[in-house]
Amino acid sequence: MENAEVARVFREVAELLEVGNANPFRVRAYRNAARVLESHPRPVAELAKEGPDALDALPGFGPDLAAKAVEVVRTGTLRMLSELKRQVPEGVAGLMKVPGVGPKRARALSTALGVHDLAGLERAAREGRIREVPGFGEKSEARILRELEALPGGEARVPLATAAQYGESLLAWMTGSGAVTRAEIAGSYRRLRETVGDLDLLVTAADHGTAVERFVSFPAVEEVTARGPTRAAVRLRSGLRMDLRVLDEESFGAGLHYFTGSKPHNIAVRRLGQARGLKVSEYGVFRGRRRVGGRTEEEVFAAVGLPWIPPELREDRGEIEAASTGRLPALVEARDIRGDLQTHTVASDGRDTLRAMAEAAEALGYEYLAVTDHSPAVRVAGGMDAAGFRKQRRAVDRLNGRLRTLTVLAGAEVDIRADGSLDLDDVRVRAAVERGAKVVVSTDAHAAQELGFMRWGVGQARRGWARREDVLNTLPLDELLKRLHRAR
């Protein structure tokens, strides 16, 4: 029983409770519990064995949720869930997949029209029956139809590195024009999540209208979906959505914090503010009507008694507690990296020669570069046999004699499974680091240019709370070699 499975049961309970008109805070308790389990470094099954106290100690867990988690671990299911499924008409929760339809409207539609799935909802909309339901009108009916048509395509999240291509050209587009004085992309992009749903661009500008105008004329824009005096939204030809918000200088830090999220992190910060009689919003920190901060993120955090927290940690996974007790980790930085330990050359499926890779790595200021071409198992990647590796090793020795500051290490990428697939479901840096394991951040570069992917790897390490000392390739060469020999 994995944590994710228990979390899924709790999420399903939350959904059914919500559509069943339960206390929204009770619903939130289940969602929160699911989120805590998903990001908890220890297996819930292990905690369950230790007894109820271990689970009760999890944030947001009380006796009830702890007992329910134990029940799911032991029986694979939850009696409460089966009970809820009997009470709530089948399929009603599924109606909430339509944007604009929440629990109340899903229930209203189900009760009034007897629809229990999206197909039934679409039929009712086409027959003009939705506008007859109290609280709905022609516009709601039209929107539901529109959203239903857009659903299957659904804007999927895109990989961070892909989003970065748009993000960086967007920033260049905005700042290069002189239309804005300051521009930053917030959201999960700034938290360096592996995937990004949309890009939230925040700017300050002398003239708001000019900034909005510049934004909607970004070359990759296909459709302008909203456009007001201080905000706009567009969809790019690739399907990626981008939002713009024009902020005042005095509230830029509050806006940046708010739109960087994550949502659970923001909620936790606001609760801290509330306890101090402060109101924290995207416009600033207020005591009554008086603004007490918001120009910078530091001001926002300081107002609630915290040091600045790096965006990569803002997931409400313990960073608030760590910050308040002065135990935030000094996170690894891209500049701490002294070498790349997994790369390829033309000897297998890389695109540059050993020498070109070495020179590019030296130009990046690295002390070492490990070339790790494929073993014979990976035939499609031109895997080398033992003789090939011996030959490459001699080439590495010759090259090291000529290089000035870089040392090339000879290695190999050996597949674990015959089909090459990963049998792990998750990037688990934090669990590794908490148990004292060291990690290595590498790019698997197959071309000189791809050595630049290092920053994405560092981002994932930071999201796992990795400090410099947790990452082996922040070590100077001699220490790295010592560690490797010791491990052997």
Next chain:
DNA sequence: GCCGTTTTCGGCCCGACTGTTTTCAGTCG
């Protein structure tokens, strides 16, 4: 359902937008 340097009961983050209302509920981020 959880939680407590105001509380063991009565709270629980905040604001914008939309559409349906005639002062506001529902939804979203």
